[in-house]
Amino acid sequence: MYLTEKNTIPSVAVVVFNHFSPFHISVPSIVFGRDTLNETFFELKFVAGEQGPILSDIGMEIHTEAQLDFLEYCDIIVVPYWRTIDERPNEKLLNALCRAHARGALVVGLCLGGYVLAYAGLLAGKRAATHWELEQDFSQRFPEVSLDTNALYVEDSGVITSAGTAAGIDCCLYVFRKYYSSTIANRVARRMVVPPYRDGGQAQFIDQPIPVTTSDLRINALMDNIRRNINQKYSLDELADSVMMTRRTFTRKFNRATGMSFGEWLTAERLNLAQDLLESTDLSIEQIVAKTGFSSVLIFRDKFKERYEVTPNRWRKTFHQ
Known part of the structure; x- marks a missing residue:
């Protein structure tokens, strides 16, 4: 149990951007929101990671409750996705993430959100995870990061990264267990109809082709x-x-x-x-x-x-x- 000594409700900031993925932002919303167990375990707010309207890749719009200055106060920051691996996020966001981590906030990057953390320099010299299809690209862009090519999620020095899509659920449940008991986290998992902990890592989902024919x-x-x-x-x-x-x-x-x-x-x-x-x-x-x-x-x-x-x-x- 990782709850603060003051026994206060931990605050969670979910950082969203234009062209967001509805699934990826719904994962932290369900795990940390009050609707799952009808109890408040976290104070959850959506934070605009950039200026302008925040529209999904299928036309949905989200109205954020806070701006980047909220990251100066919250306990947990979740970056649930990123729109493209080739684009470096804006410097205001990257600097805010670095300041939050320096003061002790737990910073989480789900799936492509790990790219945002890497662009911010928060993964330099640390272990990290990402989607198995992006391992080669990630390693080439960020050679200073020690990539775990099988883990569903990895924590290192206050920074957590996860593999793709559904691994975000595993990661968020892991964070829940850090602040509360496994018993409560398991209740969340049961309500979501997902396993509280999955055996194995990404290896069971990776397509590992074997040569069918050769030139000989x-x-x-x-x-x-x-x-x-x-x-x-x-x-x-x-x-x-x-x-x-x-x-x-x-x-x-x-x-x-x-x-x-x-x-x-x-x-x-x-x-x-x-x-x-x-x-x-x-x-x-x-x-x-x-x-x-x-x-x-x-x-x-x-x-x-x-x-x-x-x-x-x-x-x-x-x-x-």
């Missing part, structure tokens, strides 16, 4: 044959002989063709098939292990959790059709 016809034919017989055991020497190469040449050409070692590729193919079987069938874990070629249930579970940050059973509960 012999490697392509070999990959197709292995996919049809994925549950068999394979050795590098036998595979090299089958394509009339030495083991060393095969290893080099396979890596050049796919960007992966043969072992990495085979494991990825087996895990992809396991994903499909977990989602679309009721096969037991033992049956899936037999069909995918893993040598044991233990090894399968270890490899699956290493890649997706969740167990096979948790994956099935989340994605089973």
Whole structure:
């Protein structure tokens, strides 16, 4: 419980801009607003992050209750989105965020809101999270930030950032728990019909493509044959002989063709098939292990959790059709 010593209600500023996303501003509104539990746990206000009308990307308009000077007094500042990664926010906003953080306010950037915090310099030398599709861009723009490529949200030295879209809910519930008990935060989650805490990170949602074909016809034919017989055991020497190469040449050409070692590729193919079987069938874990070629249930579970940050059973509960 993080409630102030004076036992006052924490104040939350949600900073909004033109071309806002209705979903992204609704997340902190629901979590920190009074409508969810019909009790006031936070004083919530919308703050104009810039001059002029504040219109959404679908034509909705929001009338803000405060200007940037409110950031000088509030306990929590939430930047729920940003309209474009290429645009640097106005300096008045960036300076206000820096001053608020310096005096001890908790500053939160949801999804692209993390870009605003990074442009302000608040993430320099800190760990941060962002949407998995933007990791490369974020790292190139802000090399001084240590990006956690799997986390749903990250807190470092009074600054919190989250991954995309729904991860904003996880992040806001986390902030709620910082100020109040998990029991109350769980009540909010139940009212919203969302889990109070999600297992795993972004890894379970990231599209991780595996090469289907390469420029090497012999490697392509070999990959197709292995996919049809994925549950068999394979050795590098036998595979090299089958394509009339030495083991060393095969290893080099396979890596050049796919960007992966043969072992990495085979494991990825087996895990992809396991994903499909977990989602679309009721096969037991033992049956899936037999069909995918893993040598044991233990090894399968270890490899699956290493890649997706969740167990096979948790994956099935989340994605089973």
